[in-house]
Amino acid sequence: MATRTDKTLTEQLAINIADAVLSGEFVSGQRLDEQMLAQRFNVSRTPVREALRHVASSGLVEIRPRRGAAVASIDKNDLEMLFVAMGELEAACARLAALSMTPIERRRLNALHEKMADYVTGDLPEAFAESNLDFHAQIYAGAHNRALAEMTAGLRRRLAPYRRAQFRTPGRLPHSHAEHGAVVAAILAGHAAEAHAAMLHHMTLVESAFEEFSSASAA
Amino acid sequence: MATRTDKTLTEQLAINIADAVLSGEFVSGQRLDEQMLAQRFNVSRTPVREALRHVASSGLVEIRPRRGAAVASIDKNDLEMLFVAMGELEAACARLAALSMTPIERRRLNALHEKMADYVTGDLPEAFAESNLDFHAQIYAGAHNRALAEMTAGLRRRLAPYRRAQFRTPGRLPHSHAEHGAVVAAILAGHAAEAHAAMLHHMTLVESAFEEFSSASAA
DNA sequence: TATAGTCAGATTGTATACAAAAATCGTAGA
DNA sequence: TCTACGATTTTTGTATACAATCTGACTATA
DSSP states (O other), X not given: OOOOOOOOHHHHHHHHHHHHHHTTSSOTTOEEOHHHHHHHHTSOHHXXXXXXXXXXXXXXXXXXXXXXXXXXOOOHHHHHHHHHHHHHHHHHHHHHHHHHOOHHHHHHHHHHHHHHHHHHHTTOHHHHHHHHHHHHHHHHHHTTOHHHHHHHHHHHHHHGGGGTXXXXXXXXXXXXXXXXXXXXXXXXXXXXXXXXXXHHHHHHHHHHHHHHHTTSSOO | OOOOOOOOHHHHHHHHHHHHHXXXXXXXXXXXXXXXXXXXXXXXXXXXXXXXXXXXXXXXXEEETTTEEEEOOOOHHHHHHHHHHHHHHHHHHHHHHHHHOOHHHHHHHHHHHHHHHHHHHTTOHHHHHHHHHHHHHHHHHHTTOHHHHHHHHHHHHHHGGGGTTGGGSTTHHHHHXXXXXXXXXXXXXXXXXXXXXXXXHHHXXXXXXXXHHXXXXXX
């Protein structure tokens, strides 16, 4: 979804609504009244409706005909399903990246990976988390497949709220970095199957790390 | 996309427009004037706009702000990209199917595969093509991951027009069936990595079969 | 008391009207 | 003849009005 400079209210609204959902301001299951949203953003119902449908296409909200929109209520099964799907997509990106990355892209990925080693030794989870986004984004881009990259990035954005505390788990930082190392090594060597397996392994561990954590937050 | 019985004009329109694009009635690059569509379907512009945005979310049409909608023009690079992405998604589904299919699902898949053998010996490409849809659909379902299954099925639908003549290529039928056999064997045995590799192999061959064919149809 | 039916209020779906931007066409000038 | 500018026309974006459906409460009846 090439988010260019759209000045249209619909696009702005879609972003605002998605943000409100992702930030937790609109909680899971909450009904999204069109009039309420229109009033809140000082626009008419028309762009609100279009924005809601746009956000719905990413799965963040659900629209039932003649019954209105609501923030998609994700139960534990759905969440696990999405994590699994994301693991597969990330692994596919890593596989393609191993096949398609240019030498420059490979070098940049390796450089980022080495920089992140410092964040591990310095125990800087925030910096690591930020660079982690870059790390995965570089792999999406390196797959040289816009369709796949967009799907993967979209899923990651959608799951972001459930991963906030990911690197807070004690000892997770060095583990993550080691798993990244395996992915990087396979990609640099151009070993597609290994890159796939390594990324899948990494994402599976991320998922289980989440699950240990998720007894706190209900859906 | 749970297509329930929506009587809303928007939903009907979205289906009609998508069909018109997929059937080739609306050709690649053609502008889709809102008024024109509204007149054609005897509705107002409002449901047309919503339907267009819905169809756009599947990639069939492109909407540029303040410049209207047009049938997505897919060049050769885009098409190859989509085929690659679909291969990866199919492979992911096969991988998960190997891990998650129930005994009943495995038996049904095997039964279908054996039935398709008859279509090969009988040289019935139409019957094979029809069952081929089932074959892949069963694998999507067997992955037990709705998110992934929907993405894959969506991509397949979108690429369907470019695969029409797939099984017309002489000698393609037995090849396809043999590749299917490798996939089925891996899934039945629960060998995830093999299922992944076999499906990837299959889809890559499908893609190249298409490429041999595609010198005729321009984008 | 529980249940079914009906009616009022609220909310979504669709149509139309108006505003703003873009595309088109013609004309003037070099 | 070609280019550049400007007005007209067309098309999209947004607001509002109206129609259809759903929700929920109240009442009547078993």
